[in-house]
Amino acid sequence: MPDVSALSVTHVPGPLLQAPVDLVAFVTYGDPTKDSIFKSADQALGGVLADVAKSESFEGKIGQSITVHTHGRIPARRVVVVGGGVRGEFTNPAVRDLAATVTQAAAKASATTLAFLIPQLGANREAQLLQHVAEGVHLGSYKFGRYLTGDEHKKPPTLRSFGIVTDPAPKAGKKPSATQQKAFTVAVTRGETIAAAINHARDLINEPAAVITPSALAADALAIAKKHKGSVTATILDAKKCAELGMGMFLAVGQGSAQESKFIHLTYKPAKKPKKRIAFIGKGVTFDSGGYSLKPSQSMEDMKVDMSGAAAVISAMDAIATLGADVEVHAVAACCENLVSGQAYKLGDVLTSMDGTTVEINNTDAEGRLTLGDAITYVRTKIQPDEMFDFATLTGACMVALGPYTAGVMSDHEALLKTWMNASERTGEDMWRLPLNGRLREQLKSPIADMRNTGDRFGGAITAGLFLKTFAKDTPWVHVDIAGPASVSSARPSQPKGGTGFAVATIVEYATRR
Ligand code: BES
Ligand code: MN
Ligand code: ZN
Numbered sequence: 001m002p003d004v005s006a007l008s009v010t011h012v013p014g015p016l017l018q019a020p021v022d023l024v025a026f027v028t029y030g031d032p033t034k035d036s037i038f039k040s041a042d043q044a045l046g047g048v049l050a051d052v053a054k055s056e057s058f059e060g061k062i063g064q065s066i067t068v069h070t071h072g073r074i075p076a077r078r079v080v081v082v083g084g085g086v087r088g089e090f091t092n093p094a095v096r097d098l099a100a101t102v103t104q105a106a107a108k109a110s111a112t113t114l115a116f117l118i119p120q121l122g123a124n125r126e127a128q129l130l131q132h133v134a135e136g137v138h139l140g141s142y143k144f145g146r147y148l149t150g151d152e153h154k155k156p157p158t159l160r161s162f163g164i165v166t167d168p169a170p171k172a173g174k175k176p177s178a179t180q181q182k183a184f185t186v187a188v189t190r191g192e193t194i195a196a197a198i199n200h201a202r203d204l205i206n207e208p209a210a211v212i213t214p215s216a217l218a219a220d221a222l223a224i225a226k227k228h229k230g231s232v233t234a235t236i237l238d239a240k241k242c243a244e245l246g247m248g249m250f251l252a253v254g255q256g257s258a259q260e261s262k263f264i265h266l267t268y269k270p271a272k273k274p275k276k277r278i279a280f281i282g283k284g285v286t287f288d289s290g291g292y293s294l295k296p297s298q299s300m301e302d303m304k305v306d307m308s309g310a311a312a313v314i315s316a317m318d319a320i321a322t323l324g325a326d327v328e329v330h331a332v333a334a335c336c337e338n339l340v341s342g343q344a345y346k347l348g349d350v351l352t353s354m355d356g357t358t359v360e361i362n363n364t365d366a367e368g369r370l371t372l373g374d375a376i377t378y379v380r381t382k383i384q385p386d387e388m389f390d391f392a393t394l395t396g397a398c399m400v401a402l403g404p405y406t407a408g409v410m411s412d413h414e415a416l417l418k419t420w421m422n423a424s425e426r427t428g429e430d431m432w433r434l435p436l437n438g439r440l441r442e443q444l445k446s447p448i449a450d451m452r453n454t455g456d457r458f459g460g461a462i463t464a465g466l467f468l469k470t471f472a473k474d475t476p477w478v479h480v481d482i483a484g485p486a487s488v489s490s491a492r493p494s495q496p497k498g499g500t501g502f503a504v505a506t507i508v509e510y511a512t513r514r
Helices: 036-044 048-055 092-108 123-140 178-206 214-227 239-244 248-254 303-323 368-383 396-402 414-427 438-444 460-472 504-512
Strands: 008-011 023-028 065-069 078-083 113-117 161-165 232-237 262-268 277-288 328-338 350-352 358-360 387-392 407-410 431-433 477-481
Touching: 008 123, 008 178, 023 036, 023 092, 036 048, 036 078, 048 065, 048 078, 065 092, 078 092, 092 113, 092 123, 092 161, 123 161, 123 178, 178 303, 178 504, 214 232, 214 262, 214 277, 214 303, 214 328, 239 248, 239 262, 248 328, 248 350, 248 368, 262 303, 262 368, 277 303, 277 368, 277 504, 303 328, 303 387, 303 504, 328 368, 368 387, 368 460, 387 504, 396 407, 396 460, 407 414, 407 460, 414 431, 414 477, 414 504, 438 460, 460 477
Parallel strands: 008 161, 023 078, 023 113, 113 161, 277 328, 277 387, 387 477, 407 431
Antiparallel strands: 065 078, 232 262, 262 328, 350 358, 407 477
């Protein structure tokens, strides 16, 4: 588990260049020689900064940074300058990356304390900015290093405090007001809480399927309920209980595995009467071999990530309970493994779902929609929420449509979809709508059952969405296909390779700030 508490984000009074820390950092936008902070730092260092910027072709672009020794000219031993691109134009993910870049530069320099002058975007954007900086600090120090045995991986991180300077030129003797201090703490705590939940989801995704089994996910959910005793409760349904409820689709997917399927249900209840009831459903296939419609080895290699939706909804509950919400929140995940064995479900099988719909299986690799269909019926009938959302690494087709970084969002409830997309814009998680075109339903016709589980080649993300819609019925519902962004094969500063924890931020944003 990443020890987020070992590194704290604090307030440091300006001016930046006088801060009594190991390292000072700031952002420049475009040509550094035209930047006033750059100029004053360069002057204090006797012109070294401009020399290094020139020799390292530092042009203040996004992704660039330089580190310079100060040789005792200011209290800090090093100055880090990061490129901010075009002034005032950066997105939330870019802010996270800036903070992550500074954190990583500090780690490289073995600094224990630093002061970072945050971009000056005006008072109305400061809380958001502070939150995203705090997120970037912790997201940027995330590493999944449990299985690396070399000494270099065992060193505890040196950085203890990431100081933020909010005012570059404070009047002498003027301290921030109590309200300003409070606002700072609230924003930073929010960012740290969300980052901890994202990093927790990353751990669950990055752990091998041999470790994160359906039972392990259930244990994780129970631990979150225990941590928030009083506001969060956990119910775990075993396979027998799921059979009693008639979850024929969910249980069929897991029946080829020696790992017992587990149905997880977490509930958060606010102290006051809740304004509404929301349910977040996550796909929890802890390993997807494809079943008898077996995946080729290369496509199977990364299929431990197929529980990323479950990881997101479970981890988000931790942050939601910490931050508090005025709505009742449910997190649900039908967890199982999709394997081949003498017990496994087969092509041609006809399954009966929890709502009675019969489904002919024409592809055992379209298993996610089967597990989710029953989870949706459970949520719709047992929880009866005002709104429900599902998050699933559901289709390769969604990645073909939108690329590897964007989630596909489908819904026929315009108002709910809009509120959700607005929340995603605030967090900077990349999501894009796909049409739930009802005409494609013809692909799901079966001659012997109410439906079959797989359509043909075209519109694969949409036919999966239409399959789920059968079970959502009239309950306001949004489907989010996260097959692409759940994990990445190329890193950015705030997002190393592997599980990303995608959707956690928007789930928390949606539930806690409506
Ligand atoms: N878990 C996969 C989808 C997936 C692919 C997630 C790549 C992450 C990265 C899902 O269960 C699956 O196998 N989908 C099939 C559906 C098809 C059989 C209709 C797919 O996309 O090929
Ligand atoms: Mn599959
Ligand atoms: Zn799958």
